[in-house]
Amino acid sequence: MQRIVEALVRFRNPISYLVLLGLSITFLNGRSSFHQNHLENYSLYFSQSIYSFSHHIENYFNLKKINERLLKENKILIDLQLKSNELKLYPSNQKSKKRFPFKVITANVIKNSFLNQRNFLIIDKGSKDGIVSEMGVISDHGIIGIIKSVSEHYSTVISVLNQNLKINVRLKNSSAFGSLSWKGTNPIDFQVDDVVVNSSLINGDTILTGGMSSYFPLGIPLGKITSYNRDTRSGYYKINTSLFEDPSQVYHVYVIENKDIEEINKLKKEIK
Amino acid sequence: MNRGTITLIFSFVFLVLVQVMVFNNISLFGYVNPMIYLLFLVIYRFDNDQTLLIFLSFILGFFIDFLSQSGGAHMIASLTIGFLRPLIIRYSFGVTSEIPSTFQNDSRIKNKYLFLTIFILIHHLIYFTIVYFSWNATYLILKNTLLTSVFSLILISLLSRFYKKLNDT
Known part of the structure; x- marks a missing residue:
């Protein structure tokens, strides 16, 4: 002493x-x-x-596991390709040719926090790979977050496990819109707010991205409804959901670049 | 409270006020604002407590920052220079036995100006580095440091003469 x-x-x-x-x-x-x-x-x-x-x-030690995962992922991709081929076969499904402005960049997660109330990730792609802030980040079974700041080779991502982040979602069967946010406890327990009561709900219905936020394209499956209750006073449902994939255990992610974001932001500014 | 302490307190208040109210608004050539508050760290007795000086330089920088609405650059710069002062004294005045007890007491003009120049240059370099805080601004940092240092040096050496007279009478 x-x-x-x-x-x-x-x-x-x-x-x-x-x-x-x-x-x-x-x-x-x-x-x-x-x-x-x-x-x-x-x-x-x-x-x-x-x-x-x-x-x-x-x-290095995860290589075997990663390979298995990649195989699975490839399978899903081939499935998707087949589905799109089907669309080509029946062009009446899409009367006019629709533009798809999203481009995908693959990245690895090198740091993932999930113990705080506001969590962040670091991924190993940065401005050199064409990443700018406010791009969406998804994994193969759900969404991960939104890019926050970018350095030359790395960038930080605001995780969906962050209570400040709300994501525009819709339901598969009833096509009602709402916003998804983390409850702050278990990394797969989320809640959906702002769904109007006059839409009908089913337990087990799939939740998709809503396509209104310009970060994510429409229709990425995120999770399913576990329970819901009707709040008569506010006129909105309170829906409990669980995600398909635990965002805290993701190593490979895809950054989504929306090529039209400047155009959309310009229009948004004009509204203001 | 002896005479030296009172002079010190008085000059602290005086220098902070004059710096904030007069010298921060000079803007010579558009951007040169001499920093005369460093005079306080110059006239502080060389044989006095060094820990106290570190705290005093922190508080001095804090007041300047607080009153001139700048971020924290004065604080970091004057704190660092307060910490480095013994090194600069040793370098510019030579071995221990030759170090005078105060800045004013020494008669060797060359050493005094060497001390002042190093002191002001280091302080200004730190200050402007923090203000610009970017590699792209290296030229601006150096230019500002040199120009401002010249004017600070002139003003501080003039004002330090005034202190010598005060102490003699």
């Missing part, structure tokens, strides 16, 4: 300097958003280099 005190007294100048420096950096961080942004980028750079190292090691 005495030694510790002695050391403290002896190094009191550097210690007090460092403490006060920390204080002033906090002060700077709080007062100037420019510096906050820069410091955030530096911290992203440091955490990214640490996590990508551990990711390399982890990845």
Whole structure:
């Protein structure tokens, strides 16, 4: 104990300097958003280099599992291809040719948090791979989040496990719209709000992305309804859902680029 | 409370007010604002407590930042220069026995100006680096540091003479 005190007294100048420096950096961080942004980028750079190292090691041992997964994924993709071929065969299903403005970029998750109330991921694709902020991120059985900030080779993603994020969804059978958000407890337990009471619901109905947010295309299956109750006072359903895939255990994701987003944002601005 | 302490307190308040009200608004050539508040860290006795100086320089920077609505750059710069002061003193005044007890007491003009120049240059470099905080602004940082340092140096050396007279009488 005495030694510790002695050391403290002896190094009191550097210690007090460092403490006060920390204080002033906090002060700077709080007062100037420019510096906050820069410091955030530096911290992203440091955490990214640490996590990508551990990711390399982890990845090696997961290779077998990943291969199996890729095979499964390929199967689903081939299924999809067949389905689209069917559409080609029966062109009356689509009277006019519809544009599909979404493009997919694959990425790996190198850091995924799920213990906080507001969770973030880091993925290993960045501005060099054409990623900009506010792109949607999906996995093969659901959605993961929305890109927040981007550095040259990495970017951070606001996870769907973040209570600030609400996602526009619709139901498969009743085609009612609502917004999906995390309850904050179990990573697959979500709730859907803002569904009007006059639409009919069935337990087990699939929840799809609504296609109104310009982040995600219409019709990605996310989960199913486990239970719902009718809130007569507010006039909206409260629906409990569980996702098909646990977002905290995803390693391979697809970033969705909406090529029309500038056009849409321009129109949105004109409305305001 | 001896005379030295009172002078110190008085000059702290005086320098903060003058810096914020007068020198922050000079904008010579559009951007040069000399920083005379550093004079406080210059006249602080060389043989006085160093830990106290670190805290004082932190508080000094805090007040300047607070009153001139800047982020925290003055605080970090003056804190760092307060911490580095013994090193600069040792470098510019030579070995321990030759270090004077105050800045004003020494008669070796060359050493005094060496001390002031290093002191001001380091402070300004840190300050402008934090203000611009980007590699692209390196030229701007250097230009601002040099120009502002020249004017700070002139003003601080003039004002430090005034202190010497005060102490003699």
